[in-house]
Amino acid sequence: MNTGKMQQKLGKLTQFFNSNVYIQAIKNGMLAYVPFIIIASVFLIIGSFPIPAVANWLASLFHLTTAQFAAKLGIVNDASLVIGGLIVLLAISKNLADQMKLDNMPVMLATMVAFFILTPYKADKAGNNFLKVANIGAQSIFLAIVVSIFAAVIYRVIAKKGITIKLPASVPPAVSKPFESIIPSLVVITVFWIIRLILDQFSGQSALDLINAILGTPLKAIGGSLIGVLIAKTFAQFLWFFGIHGDSIVNGIMTPVLQVLQDQNKTATLAHHAVPNIINQSFWDQYLQIGVVGAILAIAIVAHSQRYKALKKVALVPYLFNIGEPTLFGIPLMLDFTYFIPLVFSNAASIIISYSAFALHLVPIPTGLVQVPWTTPIIISGFLVTGSWTGAVLQLVDLIVVTLIWIPFVKIADKRIMAQEQETSKEVDK
Known part of the structure; x- marks a missing residue:
């Protein structure tokens, strides 16, 4: 390539x-x-x-x-x-x-x-x-x-x-x-x-x-479908791999559609009707975005290199508020083919898991009553947007799965970095 x-x-x-x-x-x-x-x-x-x-x-x-x-x-x-x-x-x-x-x-x-x-x-x-x-x-x-x-x-x-x-x-x-x-x-x-x-x-x-x-109607059919959001988010992550702010591009197109779907859920909830749309703005902000957060947790769990140890001190707190730039630019994830698969596709795992949980009625669909900022920490946001503790549990499940996806790739990169650090240390000792 x-x-x-x-x-x-x-x-x-x-x-x-x-x-x-x-x-x-x-x-x-x-x-x-x-x-x-x-x-x-x-x-x-x-x-x-x-x-x-x-x-x-x-x-x-x-x-x-x-x-x-x-x-x-x-x-x-x-x-x-x-x-x-x-x-x-x-x-x-x-x-x-x-x-x-x-x-x-x-x-x-x-x-x-x-x-x-x-x-x-x-x-x-x-x-x-x-x-x-x-x-x-x-x-x-x-x-x-x-x-x-x-x-x-x-x-x-x-x-x-x-x-x-x-x-x-x-x-x-x-x-x-x-x-x-x-x-x-x-x-x-x-x-x-x-x-x-x-x-x-x-x-x-x-x-x-x-x-x-x-x-x-066609935009809601596409943007409100599982395939539609998978394609949209995967494309955004693909742009991130090349150092381009994919979310700023994709969100500009998706937000009007998602907001209409969110409002339909709110109207149904207030009328005590069944909530119609699994895909909506709350789904996008609070479940679909759980992907890259697994990178910093994987680093915190398995990394031993000095670079990654320093990175997790800087990036862990911002990630509590879903701010991923310290990790994206600190690893860096861009143009590092070791991380291509988890960067581009880890969000797909959280999308499929979350959609399935809502479709099977294991978790209540986001009600539309509450729309919290995307910086709201997971667990809190999951409870608020669904009105149920199961919404928070679903976010934890997503987080565990995406972290497991990231771990093998972090191990590979960490070993490479440790070898580089050891080589640099030997040259300094000389």
Whole structure:
């Protein structure tokens, strides 16, 4: 294998992903959504605590039933995760406007209007129109991505051509800027209004249903399948072997899909229905990532070389919080063919074990109520996302298996390093 050429080709791929304004905007927009997910998760876990005795005690502190207590804390969820699509829309449009060097406020507002133009309203028996909140929730993330990109592109074309209302230079910017945004915003809104009319006339489907059918359904089928996540994670680890941050590339594509699946689980849990999706954001963050952590544990167990003894002192604590860079760069794992197999494929073991445990109902599927940061230590995260102690046990099983996978390869590399250290020591003694 010509690693130099391979590294060069993969480097170009990385450069494409890292320089593409649309991919970066989607990734940054989804990241902006994460704090609200975590905040809402805190309220949901307190309101629906997985240990009944604790849940009853918390509710009794406020002289409420557990159902009343859960409803009170669910208000935060209704004001954040339930409008997830709208949050993502605004975050992506702001990122795009900033990267396109446009005034972000009018771009965000025009994009929001365009989004609501395509969002269907309902009518009650009295003829009053109302917006179904679910239509701007996580199920609308794919529509939010499409609208934010096209609205920003249209706005940029008009603005860059100078088709704006020009006011005299003496007019303060606070006054002139809103007028400059009128024509670009008008064009954006008109284009999406025409799209809405066309859909109403010829499709019979809303833009939300159409986008979810064209993009959402196949992406969820691929990204929500065992084969899909195996391929995605293995590819990310393959990129890591060549020193390329594979997770930053793969996560940008997978996160919107996984987040929709996560929200579906949350909705089902709150409605006391069966949780539908084994694959979701919590599965990805808390089970799929258990792989390289086995490297540092294997080093701690079997390594005797001075280099590895020093490394485990540095890398062990970060790995408690799932931070793997000290090991990846400290061993180093990149371009060391001794470690190619465990680096690229050890995560596959944790994926298959975890998926099987969930599919066989040995462990409850992640509820979607709680989404903890990926830096949350295992055992704690496993319990929180599943609401069961078996979720923590499953993480321990994954960890033991991947560590056993790493041990023989660590032994081979450790012997090689010890021989090098002994040779160096002999030369120093001379």
